[in-house]
Amino acid sequence: MLDSNIVAVALPTIARSLNATFTDIEWVVSAYILTFAALLLAAGSYADRHGRKRAMLIGLGIFIIASALCGFATSAHVLNWARALQGIGGSLLLTSALAVINHAFVGVDRAKAYAFWGTCLGIAITSGPIVGGVITDWLGWRWAFLINLPVGFILFIAAAKIIDESRDPDAKSLDIAGILTFSCALFLLIWALIDGNNVGWATTVIIWRLVGAALLFIAFAVVEVRQKRPMVDFSLFRNRTFLGATFAMLGYAAGAQVLVFFLPLFLQIAYGLAPSSAGFAMLPFALPMFLTPLLGARLAGRYSGRTLLTLGLVVSVFGDVLLSTLAASEASYAFLVIGMLVAGAGAGLLNGETAKVMQGAVPAQRAGMGSGLTATVRFVGLLLGVVSLGALLSKEVSRHFIASSLSLGLDPNLAASFAKRVAAGDFGSLMIQLPTSLHEPVQAAATKSFVSGFAAASALAAITAATAGILTYVLVRRADTAPAVGGHESAVAAME
Template identity: 35%
Template sequence: MLDVTIVIVALPAIATDLSGDLQSIQLIVDAYALTLAALLLNTGALADRFGRRRVFLAGLVTFGAASALCGAASGATFLVIARALQGVGGAMLFATGLAILGAAYHGADRAKALGAFGAVFGGAVALGPLVGGAIVEVADWRWIFLVNLPVVALAIVIAHRHVPETRSPRTRRVDWVGQITFTIGIGSLVAVLIDGGDWGWTSARNLALAMTAVLALTAFAVSQGRGAEPMFDLALLRNRSFVGSAITAFATSASLFGMFVYLILYFQKVEGIDGLHAGARLLPVTIVAFVAAAGAGRLSAAISPRLVLTAALSCSACGLLQMTRLESGSSWTVALPGLVLCGLGFGLANPTVAAVTLAVAPPDQAATATGMNSTFRQVGVATGVAAMGAIFDHALRAPVGTGARAAQAESVAYTDALHRVFLAGSAIAALGAILAAVLVRAAPLVALPESSPQPDIAAAA
């Protein structure tokens, strides 16, 4: 998760060093999210069949190698390709991490584990800009990728020694039709979301990609419904809590990730501060998200996950709305209450979404189910960054003239563009809160004794 946001504050330095334009620089963020979204379900299904630890270790190796390539990039196109490869490794890690935790912990211990997972998840997202800013200030931007290498090496050693191997007890054939159609469908969909505004929403290229996405995802749904051994059990989509948790994952990512990107750009472009100080201003999000996530795992076992997820998205919606009070020339602390609320919403949402997903999924499909849920999260990241980028860019296209008045007008235009990003994010979060309230189960998740087996799908649902 750190690599989703760590590049944000380094984008100006990367653009200058590699002579990249706005579109290629946005792709540095989106290429990672695109491959993550397209491959999460595939890698989850493969992990259930061949072993979750095996796929996890392969993901670490791939992620580390791609990070080295990112650090050695000689041009913007090379960096975008390396980021896409990094997303392949990231997909393996996302799809297997929660499934490994679900198999290793039960009852109250699982709640604690998910709380710790959510705390690290939320903290990494919000810490990314600060860590990236610090690295850019004291070293070359390439170190924001190279710093992954010792972390990956340590993780490989720990996973090899201490993580037990788990897989589905049923041996199933690889669903190649499902794998291929889903990858093509999600990849085309995310590509439309990322570049649709630049190409023109009604352009031939955009319409062709959109049609490809519709046809491929339709073929995927048909193949999963008729196949003898599909990689994704469509029965999960009949479970309202699973659907509600997936929508929550999407809405949380779509509403907040775009805000992170363009708020950082606002601090750097309008206020003229460096990446380190811009990232430091997101520390309230980090701290609150970390604390909230640490307690959210237990919270979902004690009270209704519907209440937790609805409250989480409502906090994000209210926080984004409050941040529209930020004006050109005002102190950034005007937006501090909104940042705190966004951190609270983000921290509450992530471990609760994970807990609901693991509770309603059969144990033999744990990685597939968490992969599907993470797919919604990553499509939300790509959608949020792309949609907010289109809104932000459109607001900045008005001519501002020349001279001192032009500088002031540009500052006002940046502020207005940022307000539109906040309002769009708030609307997404508010809609997500409504759907979570309608779909997610009202009863608390059952807290099983530590010696109990994993919950049966019928009982959990």
């Protein structure tokens, strides 16, 4: 989590350094989440069968090597392939870490361990933008990746010495057919969504990617249904509460958490902030994500999971609408803080509650599968949010900038070429190609274009969260998610 947030703040600097387009910097985020999300289920199965400690050490090793490749990347393509390798290591790390905690602790101690683990994620969310901004300003964007080398090495030694090995004696062999069909389907879908704006949505190559993704998803479902112990138990989706919680998780990821990746870009471009300043400026969004779960734990003792999920999504809708409206009106940062506080509070309410309700709808004997499925839904939703909102942002930026630049007398082909740089936040390379008299008006047009794109993306995030909120309220049963007797005290104790 820390690594992904550091990268989010560094994206405009990476774009300028590597002469990357908006599509390229989308892949900096998406390549990591794609391999991460696609392999979570497989990584969990590998850890159960071959050893959780072994999986963690392999994951750390891959993550360290990939971080070095990212830090020394000489082009956007090399960086994105290295990010994909990071995602493979990350999937092994997450699933093995949760399994190690589950094995090492029992009862109240386990609840405290998970609460502490969740707090660490909250700290990463809060400090990531600040650390990333400071590193980018003082050391350069490459150290956002290279810092993982000494940290990863220390963690590798600690894990090797401290953690006990554990396995699931009943674990089955890896579901190779399921892994391949799901991973390839997700890749084709994301590939189509990211390239759709540049290539054209009606072009043959995009249509074939979408058709291929659909066929592979169907093949994945067929493969899983025929297995005695499937990687994904599709019968769970006949449970209304589980299905509703799935929509809530998708709404949280694509309508709330996704802002972690777009806000740093917006703050740097709209307000001209340096990366370190943008990191501190993210605090009104990040702090509620860290603090609100404590309030959620108290509310969980009084209100049903359906109520809390719906409330979190409603708050997220208001936050997204505020951000969209404030951006479109070019409001000052002081007013934007209000939108970030509301959006962060909604994300914080949903962060733990979505996982709790989904896990609660899974039979106890399939808890491992449920955990992997919950994480997969979350990160697939985040991935779809990044590419969908990114596609809309890029399209709106291009439309607005081309119209503005043509009115300034720029050549249409040059304006279209510049639009791609504007969407990536790289204005500096534009100025050197223009006469001095056009610097100020083109800079203003570029800034307004990006602001317009961010406003449109925030509006789409609001629509996504609202749709998920309606489906959640309709599908999730109050009785299935009723607060447990004594839930207030136990939830607060676990958080503390």
